[in-house]
Amino acid sequence: MTAQGWLQIAIFLAVLTALTPLLGGYMARVYRNERVLLTPVFGPIERLTYRLLRVNPHVQQDWKAYARTTLVFSALFWVVLYIILRTQGVWPFNPEGFDSGTWDVSFNTVSSFISNTNWQYYGGETTLSYFSQMAGLTVQNFVSAAVGMAVLAAVIRGFASRGAAELGNFWQDLTRTLLYILLPISFVGALILVSQGVIQTLSGSVAYQTVQGFDQTLALGPAASQIAIKQLGTNGGGFFNVNSTFPFENASGFSNFIEVLFILLIPAGLTATFGRMVGNRRQGWALYAAMAVMLVATIAVAYGAEQNGSPAQKNAEVATASADGTTGGNLEGKEQRFGIVNSALWTAATTGASNGSVNSALDSYTGTGGAVPMVNMMTGEVIFGGVGSGLYGMLLFVLLAVFIAGLMVGRTPEYLGKKIEAREVKLTLIGTLYTALAVLVTTSLAIATKWGAPSIFNSGPQGFSETLYAYTSQGNNNGSAFAGYTGFVQPNAPGNVGAFSITFADLLGGVTMLLARFVPLLAALAVAGSLATKRVAPLGAGTFRTDTPTFVFLLIFVIVIVAALTFFPALLLGPIVQALTDQLF
């Protein structure tokens, strides 16, 4: 670990923290339906959109109506995306002439993008046409992110409500999220990425002979426009199979900085949005602090572990020391232009947030380094988490922490002046524990039956880690992978000759992702609906403050305890075994 490395981490955190209140304040105005900076540009388009959708944005919805619209919209979009992928051959923008996907891989991919997971069993450049990437996946990168943010806006209104049951209008929240937040930032971001060398073209691939006469073919495509929103919307599904390790997807140190910043930009900003919308900015900063502390801790662990090097490396007497002109460390599956520090930073950020894009190969991380992304996901994706979903997940943990604090001091728990009672606590437990349960059940199913075996690549504890990682990632809507684990086997051959899908992994993963998305989403909306109509009690001498360092500590403690009690045994069998031994398997 070097001072220069820590400086890069410090710069990243400083920029993120500085942007949080700026973007957060802007988003609060968007969700209060106020006039914002971009209203002169997008105001007419916003009104036109409402007319085309035949919606009246002034109709207010209670939590049930809001939830119903969310589900109907998502379900129909699922069907449309499935049809697009299964009829890929008939659409334009298909210079490589790719056929349609198989039914099971398509099921997985569609569920993955609707649920904002963007798990990759598909290979981007080897199976998807530009049309599927643009009109199918890019659209869903935007829409699934906007759905999460819209639901969060509704949940926050429930927490802030002074007795009204209405949580807002889904169509208005969705449209304003897309037009005022996601679309403009993505457009600017995409152009910055192109300026660094990320590709944006409709031309087909280019074949040539290299300097020494070997054959090489450049896969091309409209990548930058998708990558910007893939990072910004905590999606993470790559244009290329190897995601943001590929130079055409992440070309330089600067493009890497923008992409990793985009991962956390909105989830961090939303904490400030929350503070403003509930009328107490300190409440937002308290949540930001809890998230940031956990993030920094995991960055440090990953950085240290990868700098130290792997047993395979030490056994082969490969140098690990950093010296003049080399970063040293475990560079297996890492790119020279990112080095150890930016790989570790990205890995912690992408799994703290439910982004799931990668700029290094996680399967090649050391035992300890590989445990970092797993642990981050096992906290339920609340260390910033997904756009929208991270914060509503965190709010459920806040209620849990308040409830536990209430038990300890023997008072009825309150949050923001509202009493937390049996109904809210039950819903909170469903929302916080469902994903953990789903991860353990699906992992056990894949390990204990013969159907899980064909997906595993590595032998020994790493094979178990791959399985655990796959269902932790899909079960928390993350999308990153120990990529040896597969549901679609592609031999390295042109035209995907001999490729076949693994139905069990595709279906189990697909169902897991959909439930992981919508069970906590409904629980959070139900909690908000229940809180919305409650009376607000004035702040008293006995009120348990939730905007203090004490509460931040308690919140972190509750999150860590829940994750540790649930997952420690599973972690022992995989990454911890490998962290403790130098033995090779």
Added chain:
Amino acid sequence: MRRDLTNSILAIVVFTLMLGIAYPLLTTGVAQVLWPNKADGSQVEVDGKVVGSRLIGQDFRGPRYFHSRPSATDYSANVTFFNNLGPNSRELSDQFKKNLAGYLRRERPFNPGLQASDVPPDAVQTTASGVDPHISQANARIQARRVAEVRGIPLERVLELVDDNTDGRALGVLGEPGVNVLDLNLAVDSEAA
């Protein structure tokens, strides 16, 4: 429910056209005007023929060229995947041993006394993308001695070319410096010609 269905169907059409067609095509148009070479993959031509992309590593063999980092994908730029072997994998360790031995065998005649501990890990461990365009500066300095001697170019001049073709940290601080292998080898070629 009926209202939700109607609104949803219309929304799917509108948002697909807006986000899936208009947005990527507009981005493509602007990008192609502002940075046409970069938007098309930073292709590099020699004598009017494309020989590579400065962002995509390619295979270099033999004593006359700087070598790229090892690739698990045979430097494929259209079928990409990771090596994926775990940190305690014997197979991975064997790959490292083979790569390290090959590197020492190639460079030691020109770097007397070169030890395993002198070889930076990027020279031995595979990249994530399979086509990392860079090698570390330490790696390039070791190979420079071989290229200088085989090509009959003074070592100082080759080291100058290494520096000239190093992509530094962005804004002086972000990322890690890397020597662009294709750029460097083309520079060596034109120096020798």
